[in-house]
Amino acid sequence: MAGDRCYELAFPGATDLTYRHLAGVVTGRLLNNVGDPFEHGHGRNHTKDVEVRVVRWLGELFGAGDDVWGYVTGGASEGTLHAVDEAATAHPDVVVYASAAAHYSVAKAARLVRAPLVRVDTDERDRMSLDRLRDRLLEHPGRAAMVVATVGTTEREAVDDVAGIAGLCDDLRIVRRRLHVDAALAGIPRALLPDGARPGFGFGAGATSLVISGHKFPSTLTPCAVILYPRRPSGPDQQRISYIGSSDTTIGGSRSGHTPLLLAASLLGQGHRGHRRRAQRSRDLAAYTYDALRRIGWPAQRLPDAFTVTLAQPGPLPRPWVLGGDERTGRIICMPGIEQAWIAELVADLDGLLRGRIHVPVPRRGHRRPETAAR
Known part of the structure; x- marks a missing residue:
């Protein structure tokens, strides 16, 4: 877990x-x-x-x-x-x-x-x-x-x-x-x-x-x-x-x-000071996330001062990213505790999907995805 x-x-x-x-x-x-x-x-x-x-x-x-x-x-x-x-x-x-x-x-x-x-x-x-x-x-x-x-x-x-x-x-x-x-x-x-x-x-x-x-x-x-x-x-x-x-x-x-x-x-x-620092770190991470997605050409949006970045929902990925949302739109919420390295890994997976470097077989109904595809 x-x-x-x-x-x-x-x-x-x-x-x-x-x-x-x-x-x-x-x-x-x-x-x-x-x-x-x-x-x-x-x-x-x-x-x-x-x-x-x-x-x-x-x-x-x-x-x-x-x-x-x-x-x-x-x-x-x-x-x-x-x-x-x-x-x-x-x-x-x-x-x-x-x-x-x-x-x-x-x-x-x-x-x-x-x-x-x-x-x-x-x-x-x-x-x-x-x-x-x-x-x-x-x-x-x-x-x-x-x-x-x-x-x-x-x-x-x-x-x-x-x-x-x-x-x-x-x-x-x-x-x-x-x-x-x-x-x-x-x-x-x-x-x-x-x-x-x-x-x-x-x-x-x-x-x-x-x-x-x-x-x-x-x-x-x-x-x-x-x-x-x-x-x-x-x-x-x-x-x-x-x-x-x-x-x-x-x-x-x-x-x-x-x-x-x-x-x-x-x-x-x-106190106010500590929580203000935490909030700013999250906003900085959200700005990084938005910029990184846009840099690879992945559609994304972010409202002013928001922790939340919405993005076009990807298809199957090589790792079990949880992006919520619906079939069209996912979201990344850059809460305190989320690390920039995790965002970088997701962006790398999305970039690989865009450029055809990653192929993830879609499991047939009733069959589990191979373990290697979920790692």
């Missing part, structure tokens, strides 16, 4: 940070952060104090202020579900709007809360089209709106115009609204860009909730995420549960007490 790591280029999981100093507690103690993280509840086998520190660190990064509220989830999909559920609880007539490039979990969240989902076309850079969003919002006059914006789409790492979406809702006088930002991949690295290059997508830009993933850029090495609100949401389902001694404000009941430790070790341990 470890030997195949160099071939996994299509999925956004950072692997450069490890936490050997936490091995004992992660593998040797039960830690259950059940219930609201801002309420200790019964017992001491939790890490809620650390969880709150993580929430506040991220809240400051995204402009939430002192009243920030949130919790560590099992993944960004759970965070988006929490935001969609909060919107549907506050406004039972809510309509959910998301771009055609939004994560597949948005449709699932809308289905679970029984809210209609409206897809919005994207522009040439894969961003939600504000003109098309205006048209879609006008199709549902008088209804509450839940717009899900994306900061780092799964295919091209596009960044929706969060401030523009908020301004559009203001222009249309949509007061009953929510604006959730799915910043699972690109939220932290984009927020750490210098002034002038940093897109406005946090709470100052009009977001009402935001989610980032832990196993993507922060390199927690196990799935988790953090959902953030500028203040604690209110709702009729947040009653205090005597069994746990805490309010029921999360989607799940029992939650990992280990993932807040990993997040804290990454976020607080590296």
Whole structure:
């Protein structure tokens, strides 16, 4: 399994940070952060104090202020579900709007809360089209709106115009609204860009909730995420549960007490400076990847400041490269932990394919490819 790591280029999981100093507690103690993280509840086998520190660190990064509220989830999909559920609880007539490039979990969240989902076309850079969003919002006059914006789409790492979406809702006088930002991949690295290059997508830009993933850029090495609100949401389902001694404000009941430790070790341990360096190294590698592909004549694209490079999907290759995507387009996501030497090997294989130096027999259905072709 470890030997195949160099071939996994299509999925956004950072692997450069490890936490050997936490091995004992992660593998040797039960830690259950059940219930609201801002309420200790019964017992001491939790890490809620650390969880709150993580929430506040991220809240400051995204402009939430002192009243920030949130919790560590099992993944960004759970965070988006929490935001969609909060919107549907506050406004039972809510309509959910998301771009055609939004994560597949948005449709699932809308289905679970029984809210209609409206897809919005994207522009040439894969961003939600504000003109098309205006048209879609006008199709549902008088209804509450839940717009899900994306900061780092799964295919091209596009960044929706969060401030523009908020301004559009203001222009249309949509007061009953929510604006959730799915910043699972690109939220932290984009927020750490210098002034002038940093897109406005946090709470100052009009977001009402935001989610980032832990196993993507922060390199927690196990799935988790953090959902953030500028203040604690209110709702009729947040009653205090005597069994746990805490309010029921999360989607799940029992939650990992280990993932807040990993997040804290990454976020607080590296700080803004360390993560800014990590992000820049990934951008430099993405630029190298794009240039190398173009140099051999292989079609490729990269959006500004993105870790992601999309490329024409190759046919069979001599090594088991994982490029994801569909039959036409693959992707390389230059996450921290990806090495330039791996990219160079892939480019060499693609160059050989272009020039006819590499021939990989296509296995017939029901037959395995020869072992020599997969090495």
